[in-house]
Each structure stands twice: as C-alpha cells, then as structure tokens.
Amino acid sequence: MKPIWIVDDDESIRWVLEKALARENLATRSFSNARDANDALAHDTPQVLVSDIRMPGGSGLDLLQTVKTNHPGLPVIIITAFSDLDSAVAAFQGGAFEYLAKPFDVDRAVELIRRALDESLREASVEQASAETPEILGQAPAMQDVFRAIGRLSQSNVTVLITGESGTGKELVARALHKHSPRAAQPFIALNTAAIPKDLLESELFGHERGAFTGAQATRRGRFEQAEGGTLFLDEIGDMPFDLQTRLLRVLSDGHFYRVGGHQPLKANVRVIAATHQNLEQRVREGLFREDLYHRLNVIRLRLPSLRERREDIPILTRYFLTQSAKQLGVEAKRMTDSAMQFLAGLDLPGNVRQLENLCNWITVMAPGQNVETKDLPRELIEGGSIAVGLPAASELAAVSPVAVGPLLQQPAAPAVAQEREGWVTLLEAEAARMLAAGRPEVMDVLGRMFESALIKTALKHTHGRKNDAAIRLGIGRNTITRKIQELGIDGAKDD
Structure with a gap:
C-alpha cells in the first residue's frame, strides 16, 4: 500500500498526523508546501492526500485541482480553518473527499483518513481487475467469427450488445473489445447490474454526494466517473430496474448525468458495452425493458456461442484451466486421459466455459492422481447430472495449499444463484466422505477448523486486518475472534 501524503506548512500538524497514523501502521510522507507535493506527483502518487488550504508556495485548492485532473480516483482531504468555510465549499465542488476544520480531533482525523483509505483501495482494486485480462481461447469456427468481429470493431467506439448463455465469456469479449480499441489506455470498468441491490445500484453507477442519503458520509465517484475516457461494461443489463433504465438512456442520449443528491451535471465520455443472457426483445414486449434503451444499446450485436456449439x-x-489452477496452487498440473477428455467433450455443460473452469479447479484439488480418469470426475457428472457452476475460480484458490480445502468453503463473489450457493457444500461433503473413507480421525474437528479459518481470514481481508471490525462482520465477540486467531495460527490481524 502506498503512503499517505500530508501537505501542511505547520510542522506541528504534520508531526501529530504522522504519529497518529504510525500508531495505525500507516506509512506517511510529508511536505511543507504544495509546490513540493506537486513536483512529487509527477513520478509518484499517494494512497490518500491530506492538504492544508493556505500555504506558502501554492494553495491547497490548486493542488486539489491538479490531483483531480491527473488522478481522479485519489481521495483528497482538505484541512481548513473555521474562517475558511467558503473555501471548504469550494473544495467539495472541486472534488475533495472531505475536509477537516482546525482545530481538529486527532481520532476524528484518523477515522476520516481510514474512510478515504478504504475508498482509495476500492478504486485500486477496480483498476487492478481491469488490468487482468485473461485469454480468450478457441479454434472452433463459431469462435473465429467472434474474433473477426472483435477485429472489425477494434477502431470503433460504437456501442455493443453482447448476448449469450451464462458462462460463455461475455466479460472477456468486452475486455478484448476495450483492449483493441482507441480507449485501451483508459480504464475498463465492469459492473454486474444483477449483483447490486436495487437501492444501491443508482449510487454505484452515478456516484453520490456527501449527505445524499443515510450513510453517505463522503462524496463517492460512480462507475461512469471511474470509466471516464474508457469503457463501461454493464453485465446482465436485462435485470436493470426500469427507473434506472431511464437514467441510463439519458446518459447515452446526451452524455450527461448527476450524482445521487447532486445538482451539477457531469459529462460522461464513456463507451458502453452491455451484455445479457436474456431475450431483450421478449422483455421489451413484456414491458420490462425500455424499447428506446434497447435500440440505443443494440447498435452492434455480438452473440457468443455456447460450449455445446x-x-x-x-x-x-x-x-489451459488445469495449468492456471495448478499455477495458483503451486502444484504440478493434472493431466486428463484420452477417455476422460472424450467424456468431457461429450457433456452438455449448462454453465459453459465458467462451469468447465470450475470443474478444472475441482480436479486440481480433489482428483487423486496426476493422470485423471473418467472415474475421478465428480460423481454427479458421471451419473449424468451436472456439477454446481459456482465452484471457486482459479483466482480464489491462490492461498490454498495442495492438501487444505478450507478456503474452498468461501462463497463465490459472483451473484449467488441456488446452484452457486451449493458449490462449496458439495466440496465439503466430498472432502468429508474422502476423510471418512480413509479412516481419518477427528473429521469434525479438522474440517471445522478449516471452515472457521476460512471465514476469519476472509473477514480480515475484507476489513484490512482489523479484527474488531471482522468480529462485527462475522457476528461474533471480540474475545472470541482473538481466541480463535490464536488457536488457528492466523497472521495479519491487528487491533482497530
């Protein structure tokens, strides 16, 4: 994590903030004037910037303007005197995350910086996910048609509607369209509209102003602002609430939008790529999807073939998936026998490529030998059923040892459908059956410890190591989580 920059000509304020943040194990870098901070921004960036308004060698508001021009996702906290409240208003209009009025309470300042830090890390995770573009593989004629379409669209900014069954790789194609477009150097932002609760989706798309609703403690950029100059991918567009369809249509029509609770129009220079597994024409006929929005999105339609095709x-x-899964686990890749591969090729996998990837993750962890035969595949698959499509993706296996299956008990981050919620239960049952058949002692204790360890590690990761926050999220007491962290030998936890 990058350091927090403190820009203030008052040495005592710099010292107090440095010491307070050091107690939180947060690195800092200090500047006595805006000019030096501005020069440093030419070759480095902080995680959060805290700046006074009135300083020799340049105003904090000028520094804010520079930051918002070149690093729009960087949270800036402005320090101001009570006599500078007009400047504080100007700071908010200029995009400041929040302001601190002098004299300020140190604990309040640290809490505010913590909130800005969480926002900054959220922005960074979006950028990192955008940079990780997996391969699109395929030699079948149906996929070659898709590759040709991507090539033809490579120099275009036209809106694209991607259709196809769930798990066919619609987001991968959207990323490829962005990667080979004139906007490739700018952000690619993805949002699954079906995964966000209706009352939060508007804020997620368009952002919100401070105080716009309960809990809106600071101004927050939405996905349209994050994607400025680049591409916004709206997955499962068919599930978007009807009233939000109207707002999206307005953005596509005139290129302007408002944050929730805002009164200042913002310009959107964003290419929109939408995707759905639903029949939008049918939803239009049923009155569930706006016809005018459908025509705005359906400029170029790109249909992805199912795995059956x-x-x-x-x-x-x-x-490919077996190699990737093994690389994540640090083990040798499993090999499919000819008969097992032939068996797989004959299956109708309803989850398509995603289900095949999840199956390969299962094989890497659960198959007994290096050479995988048909009998080593999941029982449900062999008996003519279908495995759950929500088994963990390769990226979720990174921290799992070759023998530990605890982290596999985590639920997937994708939208939870009934089958996906059952994925980790299937794995748990399979591991329990294997241990019981092998005569392993204390099965309940071993798997229980793995389960608890996975939950606590996930919660600590979510709260950046703060165990008190993790305990609250898990619904357990502070003493309980402290005891279990010690019993399970979990590292990386810290007091809030």
Missing part, C-alpha cells in the same frame, strides 16, 4: 474447444480450454 464449440465442443472441439473443450480439450484446449481444459488444458
């Missing part, structure tokens, strides 16, 4: 790609996809 490209069975010849199953072997190459399987080998």
